[in-house]
Amino acid sequence: EAGVAQSPRYKIIEKRQSVAFWCNPISGHATLYWYQQILGQGPKLLIQFQNNGVVDDSQLPKDRFSAERLKGVDSTLKIQPAKLEDSAVYLCASSNDPGTPEYFGPGTRLTVT
Amino acid sequence: SQKIEQNSEALNIQEGKTATLTCNYTNYSPAYLQWYRQDPGRGPVFLLLIRENEKEKRKERLKVTFDTTLKQSLFHITASQPADSATYLCALEANAGNMLTFGGGTRLMVKP
Numbered sequence: 001e002a003g004v005a006q007s008p009r010y011k012i013i014e015k016r017q018s019v020a021f022w023c024n025p026i027s028g029h030a031t032l033y034w035y036q037q038i039l040g041q042g043p044k045l046l047i048q049f050q051n052n053g054v055v056d057d058s059q060l061p062k063d064r065f066s067a068e069r070l071k072g073v074d075s076t077l078k079i080q081p082a083k084l085e086d087s088a089v090y091l092c093a094s095s096n097d098p099g100t101p102e103y104f105g106p107g108t109r110l111t112v113t
Numbered sequence: 114s115q116k117i118e119q120n121s122e123a124l125n126i127q128e129g130k131t132a133t134l135t136c137n138y139t140n141y142s143p144a145y146l147q148w149y150r151q152d153p154g155r156g157p158v159f160l161l162l163i164r165e166n167e168k169e170k171r172k173e174r175l176k177v178t179f180d181t182t183l184k185q186s187l188f189h190i191t192a193s194q195p196a197d198s199a200t201y202l203c204a205l206e207a208n209a210g211n212m213l214t215f216g217g218g219t220r221l222m223v224k225p
Contacts, residue, residue: 004156033213042117042202042215043157056212091156099145099206102213104156 002026004105006092012111018080021108025073025094031055033102034067034077035091043091049075050098082112115140117216119203125222126193134188134219136203141214143205146179146186151200151218160201161188193223 005024013019025032030051035043046065048055051072060067064083069075079086089109093102118137126132136146144165149157163170163179163186170177176189190197200218 040217042119042204042217044215045212048212058212093156098211101147101159101162102157103159106154107156 004092004094004103006090006105006108008108009106010109010111012113013082015084015112016081018078019082019110020076020078021090021092021110023075023077023092023105025075025092026103029094029096029103030072031095031098032069032075033093033095034075035093037089037091037107039088046077048098055098079110082110084112086110087112115214117141117203117205117214119201119216119219121217121219123220123222125224128193128195128223128225130193132190132193132197132221132223134201134203134221136186136188136216138184138205138216141184141205141207142181143207144211145206146177147204147206147213148175148177148186148188149202149204149215151202157202190221193221195223195225197221198223 032049034046037043046060047057047067049069052069067077089107091107093104095102116139147162148160151157161177174191178187200220202218204213204215
């Protein structure tokens with residue numbers, strides 16, 4: 001069974017530029033999550049999708065972050081414009097149902113200079 | 114405010130000993146508690162899930178306890194090996210379908 005795929009693995013941008021991350025979850029997983037993990041901290045949930053609907057985006061900075069999950073499969077997370085404090089690893093995860101174990105991708109390491 | 118605390122200092126133990134990691138929480142009533150392992154440059158990997166009505170759960174050399182009175186979970190690795198060296202994260206979920214909130218993780222170093 002293929003795992004969660006993410007791209008790119010690394011990205012370096014200057015502040016005020018925009019960036020997009022892509023995630024392909026495990027086949028058949030209805031729930032998809034985006035997390036932000038700052039160095040030395042645990043992952044923080046940004047947004048949770050159930051199929052193509054948003055379940056929780058209470059911690060998503062909506063003035064600069066946006067995410068979509070078209071057709072209930074792949075998802076993209078965008079930051080526009082980026083700030084220095086957005087430097088982090090962005091993790092995508094998926095699960096069969098909420099309340100079940102989450103399977104994480106390798107993450108995208110973003111550096112904002 | 115809600116808080117999940119894991120020891121931020123690394124835990125160093127000798128190979129063959131039992132490693133015990135702690136997860137304390139305040140102002141939560143979690144229905145589920147999960148433990149994940151994270152290696153450098155990789156995403157977290159699920160290890161164990163324990164429900165609020167379960168006291169203990171085991172999987173091979175791993176054991177998790179969940180004390181809702183003390184608001185604490187203990188994660189044990191018996192007969193530890195250098196390959197067990199990683200960061201271990203605990204995560205709480207208030208109810209099925211609610212967001213998973215992670216602690217800061219504890220780094221475990223097992224020396225041969």
